[in-house]
Amino acid sequence: MTEDNREAKVQVRHLTKCFGKLHVLDDISFDIKKGEFVCVVGPTGCGKTTFLNLLTKIYEPTSGELRIDGELADPKKHNLAFVFQEPSAYPWLTVEENLRFGLKIKRLPKKTIEERVEKIIRLLGLEKFRNSYPSDLSASTEQRVIIGRAFAMEPDLLLMDEPYAQMDIKLRFYLEDEVLRLWREIGTTVVFITHNIEEAVYLSEKVLILSNKPTTIKEELKNTLPYPRDITSRDFIDLRTHITDQIKWW
Amino acid sequence: MNGQKNKDPLGRGLGLSSYAYAMLSVAGVLCFFLIWQLLVQFGIVSGRYLAKPTEIISLFLYKLVNANPDGSTIPESIFASLQVSLVGFFLAILIGIPTGLLMGWYKGFRQFVSPVFEILRPIPPISWIPLTLLWLGIGIRAKAFIIFFAAFIPCVINSSAGIRQTNQTLIHVAKTCGASNFKIFIKVGIPSSLPIMFAGIRVALGNAWATLVAAEMLAADSGLGYMILMGRNFARADIVILGMVLIGVLGMVFTSTLSFIEHRIIKWRI
Numbered sequence: 001m002t003e004d005n006r007e008a009k010v011q012v013r014h015l016t017k018c019f020g021k022l023h024v025l026d027d028i029s030f031d032i033k034k035g036e037f038v039c040v041v042g043p044t045g046c047g048k049t050t051f052l053n054l055l056t057k058i059y060e061p062t063s064g065e066l067r068i069d070g071e072l073a074d075p076k077k078h079n080l081a082f083v084f085q086e087p088s089a090y091p092w093l094t095v096e097e098n099l100r101f102g103l104k105i106k107r108l109p110k111k112t113i114e115e116r117v118e119k120i121i122r123l124l125g126l127e128k129f130r131n132s133y134p135s136d137l138s139a140s141t142e143q144r145v146i147i148g149r150a151f152a153m154e155p156d157l158l159l160m161d162e163p164y165a166q167m168d169i170k171l172r173f174y175l176e177d178e179v180l181r182l183w184r185e186i187g188t189t190v191v192f193i194t195h196n197i198e199e200a201v202y203l204s205e206k207v208l209i210l211s212n213k214p215t216t217i218k219e220e221l222k223n224t225l226p227y228p229r230d231i232t233s234r235d236f237i238d239l240r241t242h243i244t245d246q247i248k249w250w
Numbered sequence: 251m252n253g254q255k256n257k258d259p260l261g262r263g264l265g266l267s268s269y270a271y272a273m274l275s276v277a278g279v280l281c282f283f284l285i286w287q288l289l290v291q292f293g294i295v296s297g298r299y300l301a302k303p304t305e306i307i308s309l310f311l312y313k314l315v316n317a318n319p320d321g322s323t324i325p326e327s328i329f330a331s332l333q334v335s336l337v338g339f340f341l342a343i344l345i346g347i348p349t350g351l352l353m354g355w356y357k358g359f360r361q362f363v364s365p366v367f368e369i370l371r372p373i374p375p376i377s378w379i380p381l382t383l384l385w386l387g388i389g390i391r392a393k394a395f396i397i398f399f400a401a402f403i404p405c406v407i408n409s410s411a412g413i414r415q416t417n418q419t420l421i422h423v424a425k426t427c428g429a430s431n432f433k434i435f436i437k438v439g440i441p442s443s444l445p446i447m448f449a450g451i452r453v454a455l456g457n458a459w460a461t462l463v464a465a466e467m468l469a470a471d472s473g474l475g476y477m478i479l480m481g482r483n484f485a486r487a488d489i490v491i492l493g494m495v496l497i498g499v500l501g502m503v504f505t506s507t508l509s510f511i512e513h514r515i516i517k518w519r520i
Contacts, residue, residue, distance in 0.1 A: 056426045075428040082426040088419045092441040092518045102427035105437070133518040153427070 006033040009189045010055075010073075010157055015064035017050055024050050026214035027064070032157075032191065032206075037183055039200035040193045042210030042218075043247050048193045049085075051215070052161050055191065056082050068156050079106065081150035083160040089134040089145050096121070096130045098145055102153045120148040123185060124178065140171045144178060151182045160192045164199070176202055180227065197243045201236055202229050209246045219246055301488035306495065309488050320480035320489065322472050328496065330473040331462055334390055338397025339458040343451060345398075346405025350450075351443065353406065354413035355435050367406065375400035375457070376464045393465040393473075400461035401454035408450020412443030445519060448512045455508055459501045474500075 010032040017025040024047040032038050042048050053059045055066060057075050066073040073080070081102065089098050099120055103113040121127055124144050134142050143163060150158050160179075164172040176199060183190055194200050200207050201223060209219040221243070225235055266274075283303045289295045290302045301309075313324045322330070353360045353367075378396055386392035416439050424434045466475025474493050481489030 056422075058422055058425060075426055076430075077428075080426050080428075082423060084419045084422065086417075086419045088417075088423050090420060090423075090438070090441070092444070092516075101424075101437075105424065105427040105429045105433065135518060159426075 006035060008032070009034040009036070009069065010191075011067045011070075012055075013065050013067070015051075015054060015066065016062050017047075017054055017059065018062045023214040025054070025061075026216050028215070028217055029064075030208060030217060030220060032189055035187045035189055037180075037190045037192065037203060037205045038208060039204035039206070040191060040208045040210060041195065041197055041200045041243060041247060042215065043212055044195065046210045046212055047215045048195075048210065049161055051210070052082075052159050052191070052193055055157070055159055056080055073157075078157070079153055079155045081153040081155035081158045083146055083150045083158070083163045085162045085165055087134070087139070087142055087146070089137075089142050089149075091134050094131050094133055095126055095137070095145050098134070099149050099152050102149060106153070116152045116154065120152045123182060124148045140167065140175065143167070143171075143175060147175070147179060147182065151186050151188060154186055155188055158188045158190045160190065162194055163192075165195070172196075172199070177228075179203070197240050197247075198231060200243065201225070201240050202231060207243060209243060299487055301491055305488050306492050309492050313492070319484055319486070320477050322477065324496070327472060327474050327477050327493075328500065331466065331475065331497075331500075334393040334465070334473065335397055335458050335462045337390065338394040338462075339401050339455060341394065341398045342401035342405050342454055342458070346402040346454070347409045347447060347451075350406040350409030350411075350447075351413050351435075351440060354410035354443070355439050360410075371403055371407075375461050379465065388471065393462070396465040397458045397461050400457040404450045404453040404457060405447075406450075408453070409443055409447045412446030412450070413439045415446065416442045444516050448508075448516065452505070452508060452512075455504055456501070459497065459504065463497060 008031040012031070013029050015025055015028040016023075028051070040048060040051065050059065054061050055073075057066075057073060057080075068078045071077070090101060093101060096117060099117045100113055103116060108116075121130055124147075126141075126145065126148065129137060129141060129145075134145065137145070147160075147163065150160075163179075164175055167175065179190075179192075180203060182188075192200075192203060204223045207219075207221040207223055208217055209221065210216070211218040221239075223239065225233075225239065229236060286300075287303050290297055290300055310324065315323060317323050317326070320327075349363070353363055375396055378399055382392045382395050386395060413435075420438050420442065421434055424438050429437065462473070463475035463478065466473040467479045474497050478490050478493035481487070481493060
């Protein structure tokens with residue numbers, strides 16, 4: 001096994017969140033290395049989405065901090081991207097305009113925007129859909145556009161909140177490979193939340209296993225299985241079984 | 251027009267071509283006028299109370315160039331009415347939509363404006379007529395004000411409701427990209443409110459046109475509503491009906507034009 005010498009990109013320290021008397025997250029600390037693919041799993045209702053919303057600064061933490069490259073995370077300064085559980089393509093924008101959306105908000109030079117959009121269109125094979133509206137697309141193509149939009153940002157940190165929860169198994173397998181391909185091509189740091197343990201083992205370099213509320217990190221697990229992963233291999237199944245045992249609350 | 255058959259997945263309808271369906275609509279209109287003509291022709295309804303469609307057409311052709319007996323030709327009446335209704339309607343859009351959008355997006359602004367708006371909202375537009383006559387006389391400004399009031403309310407209500415229904419996830423996407431609240435308002439809030447906003451404009455258009463007649467019947471010296479009023483004064487059912495038909499047809503033209511614009515702007519909607 002080779003040692004991972006990548007520098008820490010994201011540092012989370014003592015992250016705590018309470019909604020009134022409800023204590024959701026309790027003193028969470030961890031590091032994410034540059035270009036690392038981290039999956040977060042945990043029991044239902046353990047606050048996975050709250051955890052992600054804190055990372056994107058949609059919510060402010062009750063205490064604790066999130067640093068990106070040593071600086072306090074700020075969506076206006078850092079380049080964050082989020083793929084939500086629900087379909088989130090802008091219905092009034094075409095595929096191409098959707099891909100451009102975040103880049104225009106960031107006011108990147110026109111040339112850079114065009115280059116990145118073209119690269120994503122090529123990588124995801126969206127050429128024939130570039131002028132289509134989301135309502136003209138199938139669910140999987142729309143999700144690809146959303147994922148493409150996030151990768152086009154070449155974000156410091158890409159957060160994905162169960163993006164394939166509503167997909168059938170065939171589409172999920174297909175999109176999991178797509179996301180791995182984009183991750184390798186673009187080298188983005190990814191935090192991927194899922195309730196599907198098989199998905200977590202298939203995608204991740206590291207798995208964060210969360211506990212029940214108030215949520216803490218129960219285990220931080222390295223996943224060194226070689227890509228592309230074989231879901232029927234003994235190692236894969238062992239890892240999956242271990243994680244399943246860890247999130248059992250019954 | 252394409253001649254393809256419209257196949258309804260549930261098997262409803264006759265499965266005719268779109269051309270045939272269009273012809274059915276034309277036939278419906280012709281049937282309506284034929285029944286009307288026959289009712290008067292055979293004396294089932296007295297000609298004193300209801301003019302025949304053929305008489306209405308003759309009167310229409312006559313009044314295209316003659317001002318008698320109400321003092322204006324049809325083009326003059328239409329122009330007077332259009333001027334009033336469009337001024338009132340566009341002012342309502344220009345002021346009502348930004349007001350509604352700001353009310354929907356900024357809670358502070360909503361809290362500030364809502365109480366006054368809620369008091370003004372239930373007041374029927376025509377109840378402003380006496381005050382308007384007093385303030386502005388019977389000219390275009392007075393009538394445009396009454397129409398403005400009728401059209402303003404739905405513009406505000408719908409644009410406010412439309413922007414408040416903006417999908418939270420779409421707001422979050424922009425937020426994580428680093429967009430400011432104002433940028434999200436412009437880039438996400440306004441586009442997502444468009445379908446409901448257009449429904450409001452459609453209601454506003456209907457209100458504006460309906461109130462036009464009331465405004466002109468009470469305070470005017472020209473226009474289609476005024477023409478109807480004169481028809482009543484002269485006991486000329488044909489003039490009254492011609493005025494009504496013109497209002498109906500122009501209303502339909504407006505609605506179609508608005509639908510066309512709506513489809514051009516909201517082409518992304520299924």
